[in-house]
Amino acid sequence: MIELSHVSKYFGTEMAVDAINLKVEKGQFCALVGTSGCGKSTTLRMINRLIEKSDGEITLDGQAIEAYDPVKLRRRIGYVIQSTGLFPHWTVARNIGLVPRLLKWPAKDIQARVEELMGLLGLPVAEFAHKYPHQLSGGQAQRVGVARALAADPDILLMDEPFGALDPITRVKLQDELAGLQARLHKTVVFVTHDMDEALKLANHLVVMRDGHIVQQGTPLSLLQHPKDPFVESLLGGLERGLKQAALTRVKDHMSSMGPTLPSQFRIPADFSLRQALSMMLRDHTDRLAVVDQQDVPIGELSLRKIVKEAQLEKGSMREA
């Protein structure tokens, strides 16, 4: 879907992005992570030609981006930024309907689409359609920003630290909603963030950048298991890396069938994460948990010793491979 090969960007003599290769498949959620100034936003902006690359090749759907008219290209790509970039002189409804209007949709279709999106993002039409951006809270404004980006149903969504300015609670809520939306809509998303937890939570392809280079890329789990160097490791949380990995693993992947011993009195649903299971073990002073299904019927057992052993095996087998 999106492919960057040997793409570089210089500002004057300064190298912002240095010959990076990146491939984002259709429907993939790709997160670019790195400290500020590492070139992740520049990379993002080269994709919709807000910044012209200096070198290399970017293709969308196999076509070089130069082949597209930049204006038409941008109308086909959703774009969300941290400060929302909503037009302060337009109402919420007009802001959301912007791209469909640029694409000259019939007024009725625009209206319907705006209402549909507002419903999708939990913004009651009656309450919000005629408000102006400065009358919204940060979380509401960013919902409108996402709705605007989705308005013309683009295949690609570019997001530049969209939740960076929100308070932690709102941020987590919007992250959950975005994950839910993505599960339904299957957009191809490129998401820039410096928040590793956010990236681990949302992405299925993780790209770590530093000084304009890609240091490492792969699935979140593979990076957690085999960080290439101390930089990636520290970015992934250093000592807490194990917990982050556990957060990505489901209980059911590590449970064993019921043993001959009595099931533990402590129960955990099968689709909880390993991290939650570990937390429960610490809290309840136990090294065994009974795994239950949605009807609260025990279906297996989780033991601390087994988790540790399997983690060792996994690491060993990955190293051999």
Place this chain on the structure above:
Amino acid sequence: MKPDVKRVIRSTQATAMTAWLWPFLWGTLLAICIVGIPHAQGIFQWIEPDVRQVIYQRTPFYVLLERHVLVVGVAAVVTISLGVGAGIAVTRRKGQDFLPLVSQLASLGQTFPPVAVLALAVPVLGFGTLPIIVALMLYGLLPIVRNTLAGLQDVDKDIKTAARAVGLTPLQVLYQVELPLAAPVILAGIRTSVTINIATAALGATVGASNLGDPIIAGIINNNMAYVIQGALVIALLALTVDSVFDALQTRLRLRLSSS
């Protein structure tokens, strides 16, 4: 509709109404003066008991007013199109070379006293109405350029980025985003420019242009206070009328930009 929304709308309408009250008031007073001065012999005789002729009669006041407005109006139309155009041009990519010089010049421009500009225009352009218009244009250009630049540059960068990113063409970014957001600042610049020009045009009477400055100059020369008062009154009312019109426009713009 909720009651507080209704109240907001009503108060908005009320503000919009009162905003137009002043232009109406000053305009009416101006009209009364124009019509009434020739008939107010008694009052002015009381001011200047020793002078035989107390009403300025060389040219009727409505003609003077018309000339004054014409000169300021022509200058304003030219300066607004040139000034806003220049401000837009140097903030575009192609004109950005000129941006530092133009913005420096625009901020320096307020330093030149209008009288000096007017005086310097005469040796080059001669006496009469034309040099006045040219001097007014030169002088009135700078506040408009300055405010256009300030207005356009103050538009949040992220908003401009977002506008480009969703696929607005450069022209659409300008017309749909930058200009509407910069409009209040640009309008303030136009207001300054026109206010200064009304005052400067009056000085044009000293370089041979016939307008509302005439009675004042004639009064000073002939030591006839009645003339001076008549001229001063009408110019002051004209300036107040025009200024209050701009004030009302600004209020309306503000309301449109920041209310529900």
Place this chain on the structure above:
Amino acid sequence: MSLLDALPTPRLGRGGYPNAVLISLSVVMLAAVWGLDTVSVAPNRIVQGESVHVQNAFGWPGALLVSLLVIALGSLAYQPSRIHYWAALGVVVLLLVLMPFGLMVASHFLIDPELPQARLGIGGGYWVVLFISLLGIVELRLRLGLKRLWPVFILSGVGLIWWLCAWLWLKDLALVQEFKARDHQFIQAIRQHIILVSTAVSVSVVMGTLLALLMRRFARLQKVAFALLNFLQTIPSLALFGLLLAPLAWLAANVPFLAKVGVSGIGNTPALIALVAYSLLPMVRNTYTALEEVSPDTLEAASAMGMHRIQRFWQVRLPLALPVLLEGVRITTVQAIGLTAVAALIGAGGLGTFIFQGLGQAAMDMVLLGALPILILALLVDAGLGALAEALRPGGVQ
């Protein structure tokens, strides 16, 4: 990362791109040199001068020299680099320094020594080249990233050379003749102008500060005072001067005490009243916003550290407000310099006298004699107070 990153890199870094500004300036200059009249020659004061073009004024060698300098400026801008910009600055300064010598050459060629009344006027081409050279200096200062004081130094040097030339050799120049005819009057007028301006500004600084302080205490006063001052500022100066004439004349005639103090319809009193009235608005507005704009967090921190109200005002609020306050003084003074010129119409004296007398007698050089010093005065005050405000900004020049 901002939108500006999407633009090409600044030109100075890479060289290569021509500087369109300097090239356009030099093209306009070249057109002015050859298209407009360079000087004018008149047998006496009143007769309209006869305009003379560049090749006749300077002779062909002189005309070619000027053109070469202008072309050099344009070509230096074609491939800009730091060295080229410095060279271009040198060319512009050379051009400015050569200007009075050009006039000497012209007077040598064109003025008949037999006619004592004959005089040389400066033509449109000369003014345009002068003006554009000044623009060029501004542009080069910005490109080279020089401090504000640089052009002031350069222009003071150039001005000194001009003044020396005018003093020693340029007695045929009409401007010089006008000056020589009334040098005492001229110095008197400048003094009068400065006295009027400084009196009006001092009064309005005191009154404005007091008013601003009162406005911070009484919120209702703020609205009324701003409305009133805005109203005053809107009234054209000529009208305000005019409207003050009658009541003051009446007062002077009917209240002998006031007449004794110096109140009269014509002259300094109405001028000062009007000047103060106009000066109050920028003064009050800037003082008020300067004091209000100080960050509440800083003030809260000051209180939290245990400062008294008074300590807080003198040690925190005022020093932080000072640059904006001075900005108000600058605007007020520059505006007053221009308005004082208008005050000459009601007999207040000052440099405006020359302007209006000159206009009355159609003697353009006399108008210049009034207008040029006003302009220079305004620019000097502007630069001086601007530099002072910059220096007072905490943390130095920004």
